[in-house]
Each structure stands twice: as C-alpha cells, then as structure tokens.
Amino acid sequence: MAFPIECLASNFLAGRGALLVGNAKNMKDEVRVVAWQDGDVVQADTGLESAWTGIRAGLRRDVGARMFDQWLKPVRLGDYCRESQTLDLLVASDFSANFVAGQFGDRLRMAWRSAAVGVREVRLRRAPDATGPRLLEVVHVEPASPVAAVDMPVASNFLPRHGFADFIVGDTNRLAFSAAQAMAGEAQPRFTPLFIHGGTGQGKTHLLHGIAAAFSAHSPSAPVLYMSAERFMMEFVNAMRANDTMAFKARLRAARLLLIDDIQFIAGKGSTQEEFLHTINDLIDTGARIVVTADRAPQMLESIDARILSRLAGGLVADIQPAGLDLRLAILESKRLVAGDPPVPDAVIDFLARAIRSNVRELEGAFNKLVAYGQLTGRAIDLDFAQGMLADAVRANARRITVDEIQKACAAHFKIDPSEMRSKRRARAVARPRQVAMYLAKKMTPRSLPEIGRIFGGRDHSTVIHAVRTIEALRETNPDMDADVRALQRLLEG
Numbered sequence: 001m002a003f004p005i006e007c008l009a010s011n012f013l014a015g016r017g018a019l020l021v022g023n024a025k026n027m028k029d030e031v032r033v034v035a036w037q038d039g040d041v042v043q044a045d046t047g048l049e050s051a052w053t054g055i056r057a058g059l060r061r062d063v064g065a066r067m068f069d070q071w072l073k074p075v076r077l078g079d080y081c082r083e084s085q086t087l088d089l090l091v092a093s094d095f096s097a098n099f100v101a102g103q104f105g106d107r108l109r110m111a112w113r114s115a116a117v118g119v120r121e122v123r124l125r126r127a128p129d130a131t132g133p134r135l136l137e138v139v140h141v142e143p144a145s146p147v148a149a150v151d152m153p154v155a156s157n158f159l160p161r162h163g164f165a166d167f168i169v170g171d172t173n174r175l176a177f178s179a180a181q182a183m184a185g186e187a188q189p190r191f192t193p194l195f196i197h198g199g200t201g202q203g204k205t206h207l208l209h210g211i212a213a214a215f216s217a218h219s220p221s222a223p224v225l226y227m228s229a230e231r232f233m234m235e236f237v238n239a240m241r242a243n244d245t246m247a248f249k250a251r252l253r254a255a256r257l258l259l260i261d262d263i264q265f266i267a268g269k270g271s272t273q274e275e276f277l278h279t280i281n282d283l284i285d286t287g288a289r290i291v292v293t294a295d296r297a298p299q300m301l302e303s304i305d306a307r308i309l310s311r312l313a314g315g316l317v318a319d320i321q322p323a324g325l326d327l328r329l330a331i332l333e334s335k336r337l338v339a340g341d342p343p344v345p346d347a348v349i350d351f352l353a354r355a356i357r358s359n360v361r362e363l364e365g366a367f368n369k370l371v372a373y374g375q376l377t378g379r380a381i382d383l384d385f386a387q388g389m390l391a392d393a394v395r396a397n398a399r400r401i402t403v404d405e406i407q408k409a410c411a412a413h414f415k416i417d418p419s420e421m422r423s424k425r426r427a428r429a430v431a432r433p434r435q436v437a438m439y440l441a442k443k444m445t446p447r448s449l450p451e452i453g454r455i456f457g458g459r460d461h462s463t464v465i466h467a468v469r470t471i472e473a474l475r476e477t478n479p480d481m482d483a484d485v486r487a488l489q490r491l492l493e494g
Helices: 048-063 065-072 094-115 146-150 174-184 204-218 229-241 245-253 270-285 306-313 325-339 346-355 360-377 383-389 391-397 403-414 418-422 428-444 449-455 461-477 479-493
Strands: 016-022 031-037 040-044 076-081 086-091 121-126 194-198 224-228 257-261 289-294 316-320
Touching: 048 065, 048 076, 048 094, 065 094, 086 094, 094 121, 094 360, 174 194, 174 204, 174 289, 174 316, 194 204, 204 224, 204 257, 204 289, 224 229, 229 245, 229 257, 229 270, 245 270, 257 270, 270 289, 270 306, 325 346, 325 360, 346 360, 346 383, 360 383, 383 391, 403 418, 403 428, 403 449, 403 479, 418 428, 428 449, 428 461, 428 479, 449 461, 461 479
Parallel strands: 086 121, 194 289, 194 316, 224 257, 257 289
Antiparallel strands: 016 031, 031 040, 076 086
C-alpha cells in the first residue's frame, strides 16, 4: 500500500503514541516518526522547528520585545506544503492573522527564505479549533517520473481574502481587474498572456489569487500552477542539476492556467529565460491561459530576452497605477465595515487616506494597527490618537512637493501661463492665482517666506504674508475659492 505524500496535515487526539509516516511502499523507503504526548509533539524530524527558533530570536531583536511579545510570540507553526513550499503560521484570530500579515508578512517571508529550509511563502491563519498536534513537515517523497509529474494538483492554497469580491476597484486599477476577470472566466479569453504591471503593494498578487480561485471554481479539474519568477528559476536550476528537466517541463506544460509573479527577477538569467520562452510558447499553442506580473511595463524591463518581451506585449498589458484618494477612501471604508469596535470616525479615515499614499498594503497595515491598539488598550480611536500612533508612517509617506509643481498646478487650474507666476502683472486674473500658489507653497512646502518670495519673481516676504492672509480670508467667505484650494491640494497630494 503506497502513501505518496505532497502536502500533509494530520490532527490527532491528545494522548500518547507515535505516527509512522512516509512514502511507505516497502520498508526500504524513507519513513519518519513523529511522537506526541498529552497533545504536544515531543519528537519531530524536521528543520522547521529549529529554523523557527532562530527566526523568532531575530524578530524579537528587530521589532523590539514589546511588539514581539504582543503579536509574534503567540504565533506557532502550522501545516507545511512541499509542493508549493508554503508554511502556515497559526494565530488566535482572523484579526490577528490580518494584522500580523500586514505588519510583518514581508519580514516573515524573507526570514523563512533566508533560513533555507524549503519555505518560500508563509500564510497567516487562525488556528483550528482542534487541539491535537499537527505534523509540521512534509515527508520526503522519491522523485516522481515525468509521467507522474503531469498529474499536477489543482491549486488550492490561494488566500480566500484575496478573491475578486474583496478587490476594491477604482479608476487606477479598473482595466487590470476587468482583464483578470476575463482571464478567469468560463469562456476562453480573447487574449493571452495577460501582463499586469504596477508598483509594490498595489494589488497584483491579489489579482493572481483571484484569477486562480475563480478559474478553479468553474474548472476544478484543470491544473493551475502559480509561482514567483524566482521560484521558477530555482526549480529549473535544481532540475538541471538533478538531470530531471523533463519532469520540470512536463509539469509546467500540463498547466491550463499558469500564473507567474514578479517576472523582472529572471532578468539576466539566460538559460532560465530560454526555458520560460519555450514554456509560454507551448502553453499558448495549446490554448492555456497565462498571467504574468511585473513592477514595470514590458518595454521597461531590462536584460529580458526580446522574444519574451514580444510575447508578453502581444497579449494584453494592463497597468495598476497608485491608488488615488477616492480609491484609498473606498478601501478603508470596506475595512471599517468589518473591523468592529472601537469605531473608526470619518476624520480618521480621511486622515489615513491622505497621509498613507505609498501603496495599498501599507494603507491597510496602518488601519489594522490603529484598530488593534484600540482593541488592546480600550482607547477610543480619534484623530489625535491616529496622528500620534502613525507619526512614523506619515513621515515616511510624506512626498516632497516643490514650489515649481505648485506653480504649474495653479497655472493649469486657473488657465493662465505658468510664467505669470513670476511676472510683475497685477491684473486680478493673474494676481489671484499667484496668491493661491503662494498660499499653497507656504502650507505644503518647508520653504521660508523669503525663499517663496524669491521664487515668485523676486518678491518681498511681506507680499507672501499678504497672499496667505488674503486666501485664508477668502476661503472662509467664498465657497468657490475654498473648493479651488481643496481641489489643488488633492491634486498635489496625489
């Protein structure tokens, strides 16, 4: 009786005993023993536990004892999947899982990769209700034959919270979202490959998870393969070293949906690029679906084979731009609806959306931090609390706005020539926009009054003071002026 094991997670009743696990076709094959006693594993032949001990020590040193004890100390090892090289880390609640993933997810992932124990991805999950021990290591399986490698399991390790239903759509990501839905639909898409590009934390990986989940829902038996470009490269190199490239090729070419994340990491890797090119060519010829992500457009990728770039650009290229203010507000509102107590007031939501502009992942992490501290301390969440708690994040996100940017934005808004910002003309049609620009320069840049005056055509600092006071007074009495200034602020803040 054979027990080929790729991903194994076993629950046992508390008590005493031992479990013999392995690819037990006969007694010559490798087996490993896990013993348990009173609900605790007392012997496990695995490198994960020793690696976790070292990782925990490093995390405590890096993030500080207080933060570590509060959030990372309770984390324990969960299931490990050899096929996807994914390790589950278990916490007490869904909220804790979201918070730890948002605040420490990248750090945990890099630490496990550096430990070199076969873990490439980590998932934070709520611990199951069962209290028995779980087998933490995937038992070694003898290398499969090329034929067996084709029997690839359908991807099942995609995060439920990264489905299409949880993706907030705005003007900056609408094309990418619509293209992802088409790629995952039951009808054969009119384009392949789909190339999605955008900065870090903007939702590319979220869309990959959504595509896989939606595709598997209507085609549960169709093989889905998801991997980072880095892992593609590592597996190909390992296959060449083991003289087993045929199994690697067969496994990839069996996929009906291939998802490759961060393709920019194969830049300069000649043999890997050659294999990748052959893979996508074969898959396209057989009608398979291919989705590739990168941090920039195909034509901007350096040291990538021109034939690959041509193939990628020959499908549909969709970009995800940094989330605008409206989209950031919508994302925060969706999180507020499920956050529970303490309530997060509108003023705090507005503050977060305007202050955290770098990427969506950091925005969600800042929100989770506020809610977590509010729940742990019992303190009400208000604007002062949010500003104090997120001061470091706000400083890191502060984009240095220049006076030149302000002058150009005001000139465009009021439909005058930018040179008028520095001219001596005093006509109201020119002077008022110039005063607005001086006001914004004082409010949005660190420039001193004399510096601002010099930039505006060598004017005295008293002229700048007069402009600031004039616009402040007009904003209180003139709704149109207030609306103009707010619109310019939003534009300049991104």
